Amino acid sequence: MDWESWVVSTLNRALAYGTPLLWGTLGEIYAERAGVVNLGVEGMMILGAFSAFAVAQSVGDPWLGLLAAAVVGAGAALIHALFTVTLRANQYVSGLALTIFGLGFSGLLGARWVGIPLANPLPKLTVPGLSQLPVLGPALFQNQSYLTYIGLFLAVVLWLVLYKTRWGIVIRSVGESPATADALGVNVFLVRYLCLAFGGAMAGVAGGFLSVEYRPAWTEGMTAGTGWIVIALTIFAAWNPLRAVWGVLLFSGLYHLAYRLQAWFPPEFLKLMPYAFAILVLAIAGLRGARQLAPGALGIPYTRGEK
Amino acid sequence: MQDIVKTFPGVRANDHVTFEVRAGEVHALLGENGAGKTTLMNTLYGLYQPDSGAIYLGGKRVRIRSPRDAIAHGIGMVHQHFKLVYPHTVAENVALGLSGAPFIGPARVVERRLRELAARYNLPVDPKAKVWQLSAGEQQRVEILKALYRGADILILDEPTSVLTPQETQELFKVLERMKEEGHAVIFISHKLDEVMEVADRVTVMRRGKVVGTKAISEVDKPTLARMMVGREVVFRLSKGVCQPGEEALIVEDLHASSDRGLPALRGVSFHVCRGEILGIAGVAGNGQRELVEVLTGLRRPRRGRVVILGRELTGQSPRKIADCGVAHIPEERIRMGIVAGMSVEDNLILKKHHRQPFSRGPLLNLREIRRFAKQSIEEYEIMTPSPKTPAKLLSGGNIQKLILARELSGQPGLVIAAHPTYGLDVGATELIRKLLLRQREAGVGVLLVSEDLEEIMALSDRIAVMFRGEIMGIVPAAEASLEELGLMMAGERRAKEAA
Secondary structure (H helix, E strand, O other), X not given: OOHHHHHHHHXXXXXXXHHHHHXXXXXXXXXXXXXXXXXXXXXXXXXXXHHHHHHHXXXXXXXXXXXXXXXXXXXXXXXXXXXXXXXXXXXXXXXXXXHHXXXXXXXXXXXXXXXXXXXXXXXXEOOOOHHHOOOHHHHHHOOEEHHHHHHHHHHHHHHHHHHHEHHHHXXXXXXXXXXXXXXXXXXXXXXXXXXXXXXXXXXXXXXHHHHHHHOOEOOOOOOOOHHHHHHXXXXXXXXXXXXXXXXXXXXXXXXXXXXXXXXXOOHHHHHHHXXXXXXXXXXXXXXXXXXXXXXXXXXXXXXXXOO | OXXXXXXXXXXXXXXXXXXXXXXXXXXXXXXXXXXXXXXXXXXXXXXXXXXXXXXXXXXEEEOOOOHHHHHHOOEEEEOOOOOOOOOOEHHHHHHOOOOOOOOEOHHHXXXXXXXXXXXXXXXXXXXXXXXXXXXHXXXXXXXXXXXXXXXXXXXXXXXXXXHOOHHHHHHHHHHHHHHHHOOOEEEEEEOOHHHHXXXXXXXXXXXXXEEEEXXXXXXXXXXHHHHHHHOOOOOOOOOOOOOOOOOEEEEEXXXXXXXXXXXXXXXXXXXXXXXXXXXXXXXXXXXXXXXXXXXXXOOOOOOEEEEEEOOEEOOOOOHHHHHHOOEEEEOOOHHHHHOOOOOEHXXXXXXXXXXXXXXXXXXXXXXXXXXXXXXXXXXXXXXXXXXXXXXXXXXXXXXXXXXXXXXXXXXXXXXEEEEOOOOOOOHHHHHHHHHHHHHHHHOOOEEEEEOOOHHHHHHHOOEEEEEEOOEEEEEEEHHHOOHHHHHHHHOOOOOOOOOO
16 A cells, blocks of 8 residues: 555544544543543443434434434433532542443443444535545545534634633633632532533533444444543643644544554554553653643532631 | 621531621721631621621621622622632633623733723732732732722722731732722721731721620720730730850751742752751741741752751651651641541650650550550640540640640650741630740750741741742841841842841
């Protein structure tokens, strides 16, 4: 294979594989910006993947499937919100529980759907005009998913909201210093619930993408660690939606390259990639002092008054 | 505010308190720590709900359920510990939660009005600066501007001068004058008599949750207020023998260290403390005092420099090694670093010596000896505890501090390092602890006293060093020190001629 087609196909597949990562990461960035870590991304994604497939298969419309995935993802995140925001449980434990619950519950419900290919997967998109460009056309604008472009658009919008609007100041303040926000009459709990629900909806769609578009079928555990990469990418992106785009492209590009080199690597290597990447990012972040970039109140439940 | 009652588990913080403030006056709320001043104001600001009682504004009864209600009623509050989002800009902090700010680009619109307000009240601050880059005085201005921006008619200031240099305090007082002229009502919470006498028009004194009385400032003097505050006569001066410095107990040479954030916190600190002398370290909080104490006690590794304690080179040694050489450490955060809160009083008393005779032999503890030692310490240091078995966390702040002193001073140390030893304590405990420190000095022990309380520094120290941004601005003999000079050094002015 020649050099050009390598680049083209790597970029093309990186965009596809990166789409669920981008959606998930954007959602988790908002949750963490409001001060709540949600390690349940993997669980919300797999629940999203299952509900998207089940609805799409039953109703026949993949878009409705994605809508269902968003609702289910948000619902799962609200469980996490109930425990961590209202009941002030440990965010890490609650998030892990959500992931384990999601993996188990989707497996239980999905048993009878396993192995059936989806009748109506999400259509692919080839952008007219732009797809005719040399190199860039086939790399970026042929056979892409609608969700890829919506995700990129959302990254820009979410960045603008976070840094240039009143809501953004509120969200960031709640994550940095909830006591300050509270003293100025901001409803800290409501903001955290909404951001978590939003993050859950994004993770749900990310999972739905996997089952109605990327591999249009339902398999138990089909997210295969993607949720953990999302957690790592959130840190890698320094909680910034635009940086998330670069992080996602970098990782999914590397992932695809590794996939291409399968002839030389055992397949187990691919499977351990997400986890190795997560550990690597955390180690680098630790060395570079990512604590300083992290929202100040990340991981700490808020209580009013010290008494 | 009428007949306000607020009870916390175990304490009645406000017991039928009635308090009023008029437009165009500065009304001081005076009382010791724990007298219930802040509780009362948090109730007014909607952070707490009173158990009973009513609040009237302009003659009308109002219910304030949350800070949002308070803001809507024109009440603003500057908390003792600032409620600011440090990584954000000044304008963003002001725009936070502001109803009526535009959805897109709120910070820019806020900036414009902020400049107007800043000019009108003489509160200069750059709206685009990040809050963490500002000095404590500037951060306080942001807090005041935040309240003014929201149209506060009543402004509550909780211990506003505790983080300021004397000069910044004077500037704050000018701002308060200006606000009075504009018709605002200012509530000034303090336990410092001098300030109250200087700035207030009227004063309400609280003690143990109750109002002792409200007086016009012209009717009272300092001793009267002190009596009202404490409930008995207070001696303002500690009797202190002449200093007879002996050999050096601590020598610090060109010490450099980083803060938790990895920024330089100590930048070439050099000084010495002699036996039989108290060296006071003054300075506004966060200028390297904490890091200095941590390096000296082995809790933080210095990057450069030397520490010699009682004649032994101990740079970068472990806390146990340093303690074993005769260093007593009275830490800044007494509950977090001074005691193991869940363990009993007697266990806490032997924390430092449990591994040695006579308290243990091999792997076994000698419980009888521990009990005997505990009883003796409790008596000697007047620790009020139901029994030696009581968990230390149930003791009051003053008694916890006495426990720490009992433990630290029992091994006949050669050097005592005391960080904010009386912070937040009532007058009785404060007096006792200061006396204990002076007794150490008389016994020929070197004492390094770090404190933000200038009065305490002036009262106890023989020499005073001032820290600013990780450097010593100068060392002055206490007898020659004036508040103005110390204040200038606290703001970063170097002393013209270094004292020997």
